[in-house]
Amino acid sequence: MRRLTLLASLLFLIFIGGTTYAADAVSTAPVPPPKMIAGKPYSISPGSKPGTYLVKWGDDSFTWEAKPWYEDTLKQQGPAYYAQWTAGKPFPFEVPIDQRDKLDPQDLMDRCVAWSYYGPYYEGAADIWNNLVVEPNGSVRETEHFMELYMAFVGGKNLQYLPPSQQGKVSHIYEWIAIDPEEVRGQSGVTTDFFERDQRPQDTWYTPTVRKVRRLAGAVSKQFFPGTIVRYEDVSHVRALPDLDYKIVGFELFKGDPSVHGNGPADYPNVKRVDGAGDVAIIVEITPKPGVSWWYAKRRIKCGLESLTAMESEEFDEKGQTQRHVIHGLITGSEGKMPDGSAAPDWYQTWGSLFVDDKKSGFKGDMWLSNLQFDPDFPTSIFTNDTLVREPRKLGFWK
Numbered sequence: 001m002r003r004l005t006l007l008a009s010l011l012f013l014i015f016i017g018g019t020t021y022a023a024d025a026v027s028t029a030p031v032p033p034p035k036m037i038a039g040k041p042y043s044i045s046p047g048s049k050p051g052t053y054l055v056k057w058g059d060d061s062f063t064w065e066a067k068p069w070y071e072d073t074l075k076q077q078g079p080a081y082y083a084q085w086t087a088g089k090p091f092p093f094e095v096p097i098d099q100r101d102k103l104d105p106q107d108l109m110d111r112c113v114a115w116s117y118y119g120p121y122y123e124g125a126a127d128i129w130n131n132l133v134v135e136p137n138g139s140v141r142e143t144e145h146f147m148e149l150y151m152a153f154v155g156g157k158n159l160q161y162l163p164p165s166q167q168g169k170v171s172h173i174y175e176w177i178a179i180d181p182e183e184v185r186g187q188s189g190v191t192t193d194f195f196e197r198d199q200r201p202q203d204t205w206y207t208p209t210v211r212k213v214r215r216l217a218g219a220v221s222k223q224f225f226p227g228t229i230v231r232y233e234d235v236s237h238v239r240a241l242p243d244l245d246y247k248i249v250g251f252e253l254f255k256g257d258p259s260v261h262g263n264g265p266a267d268y269p270n271v272k273r274v275d276g277a278g279d280v281a282i283i284v285e286i287t288p289k290p291g292v293s294w295w296y297a298k299r300r301i302k303c304g305l306e307s308l309t310a311m312e313s314e315e316f317d318e319k320g321q322t323q324r325h326v327i328h329g330l331i332t333g334s335e336g337k338m339p340d341g342s343a344a345p346d347w348y349q350t351w352g353s354l355f356v357d358d359k360k361s362g363f364k365g366d367m368w369l370s371n372l373q374f375d376p377d378f379p380t381s382i383f384t385n386d387t388l389v390r391e392p393r394k395l396g397f398w399k
Helices: 002-010 072-085 097-102 105-117 385-393
Strands: 040-046 052-057 060-065 125-134 140-152 170-180 188-194 202-207 212-215 244-253 280-288 298-304 310-316 322-332 349-358 364-374
Touching: 040 072, 052 072, 060 244, 105 244, 105 280, 105 298, 105 310, 105 349, 170 385, 188 385, 202 385, 212 385, 322 364
Parallel strands: none
Antiparallel strands: 040 052, 052 060, 125 140, 125 364, 140 170, 170 188, 188 202, 202 212, 244 280, 280 298, 298 310, 310 322, 322 349, 349 364
8 A cells, every 4th residue: 555655646646536416407518418329319307306317218218316436527417428528529539429320340449448448639647457356255365556557649649659660550558567466566568559450469568576578479368467357358459459350239228237246336336437327338249250269259348329438348158158247437537637636627538447247257356447647747768668677666767
């Protein structure tokens, strides 16, 4: 904990407190909700109880009610909150809401995962990744903290962080460094991803015990991320991958099933986040290409058409049985800070939280970010293997 506190001060990161508000009228939302989504009428009206809303999409409907762990602005505005991402925002939100259901599935995958994780509209971000591995009996086997640093290069932005040979080719870079426990401290890695669809991400991994950086195989996407029960595909290899096929298979009014781990009212109520309930989800189905051996036979990701963020994913084996169920919680700019300590714009997004229920093993992986900082004062040389070698010697070395 002392190390985590030291790191937070060196990064100028500040935990965000929250005040709980009752939901106000739909009209408090800055952008009116769309009247049509994916070709069906969409509407939000006050519910039968104070603080609830009736959401209708076509013939489907449900009653929205705030969960204890909702971010404050979502509690205030109700499901009309999601409309803020439908108008007047830069890439990846620039596509009008009436055209989003027609996006290419690979493009949609990138927008709802890669560019939600790595916002191309800010100059990088840093956070602390809190990772728990929970045994089937409910006891915590592992508690780890990672430092995450990331930067996107869409539209020719932030090129000062790339050597000339990579400019125009690299889409984003992700860097992670283990903080604790002591036995993993200093383990770290860099993922470099590319704009070209057929080019797999490149990874390096630093092991402090031998002070060596090694390059990982290009097929590492399906392997477990160190110390967790999630894969590289969940954390850093989040653009559409060349080994997989993507297609759109349907739509639904997303309701955030409270019986699924990560959606329950008692599931980490202090981790403020957004679940997408009330948005209309487009369902992207992902399967390995012929001849490719993968860790699942089929995966389905539900992406909000208003928020353009992944909200839930489920993986199936060859028999069609669920292998894993994941709830993706969005964390917005309201939970982060700018370098001067001011609040970040509420519409900023980052990955937020993952609550993983591994049906095969019975283990759960509960992960969320904290200490979120946008536009950190990174040195231009930070996203290199030299960073990994130097980090264990001095936390906050970039100052």
